[in-house]
Amino acid sequence: MKSSHFIYLLIILVFGGFLISAKLSAQERPPNIILIMVDDLGVETIGTYGGTSYSTPFIDAMAAQGAKFEYAFAQPLCTPSRVQLMTGQYNVRNYKVFGQLDRNQITFANLLKDAGYKTAIAGKWQLGKEKDSPQHFGFEESCLWQHMLGATDKNGNDTRYSNPVLEINGVPKHFDGGQFSTDITSDFLIDFMERNQNQPFFAYYPMIITHCPFVPTPDSKDWDPTSPGSPTYKGDAQYFGDMVAYMDKTVGKIIAKVDEMGLSEETIIIFTGDNGTDQPVVSMYRGNEYPGGKKFTTENGIHVPLVVKWDNKIAPGTQSDDLIDFSDFLPTIIEVAGVQAPKSLPLDGVSFLPQLLGKKGKPKDWIYSWYSRNGDMENLQEFAFNNEYKLYSTGEYFNIQEDWLEGTPLNYKDLDKEGKRSFKSLNKALEKFEDIR
Structure with a gap:
């Protein structure tokens, strides 16, 4: 055989082997995971669940294209829910005080990062004021409100929505060009996904919206791009509907980006709320008035939507009446990723991945809750x-x-x-x- 022919054949074999290896690697690559959690959003706000007061076409489409859980429950308030969600444990084990996550805890981001995932978080933090808190708990990149800084500026204006003050990887930045925090945080995660689309990524989006103050969004008729933020904590509840619509639009924006990158079959998208809707909001739900119940242990304080989309994996229109609580998210997410939790980690949750894939799984007979805003026994x-x-x-x-x-x-x-x-x-x-x- 002539040497030139031999070299040509060798190149073909090597290149062909590379293509086969690349194809196998693509098939074996763990899926991307996007977890979206809206602040103060009860089940009654979503159209697919029977809510009729607001417009949620993108979330409704998610449910039609994927799965919907009828009985999903959070804790009554933000920090307790976040601690339970991120650690897979009931608050009785590891909840210390409002606004903090014990630095001895292991989160789903720690486990995914250790397994090779690129990780990022954007939105509301409220889990510790140390500069490295997000990184300590597994997030390589962060764009957060209420990380190290407080909730208001020196004039008492809320800093979370119009012209917000956010912390990018621990560095404070005052956006003063008419920006809205929902746009900044979603763009941050989209940029993260674009830069890491060739490897598994985990994007956690604990949205700042729809928490009060209830304010106009950029789609509201009276949106003011020069606003320094609401001067009152609650704002005006008439804007809650605008905020729900903008939240839904942003969910659609993220889904559209995943589709645009050609990753809809390689990406599972999970949507939920961190607790019930705030007062004084009253919504129409299945033909009846339904008052917001945030901070209360009644249904309207803890019943939240749970919708999951994963093209070509979850059958469209999948529905489940199984009981799900926030301790179940970590086991589900790491099972999706093919990651094993350390045996020393006392998980209370049960993965609901089987139900997403049309299998029976291990449904719970009951849900347990240990709820104390400040971690004290007097108000337990x-x-x-x-x-x-x-x-x-x-x-x-x-x-x-x-x-x-x-x-x-x-x-x-x-x-x-x-x-x-x-x-x-x-x-x-x-x-x-x-x-x-």
């Missing part, structure tokens, strides 16, 4: 519930299907067989955590 509210009943550690017992605002406690002696069976089951759930609390 501890309870367990299933689809029909809720039992508090105080002994108060409610039929939450018939009495979802929990106005009339049940008397055990008056219960039917199913009521007594549920009482015993929920009491065992509470007893399971007695040695921890």
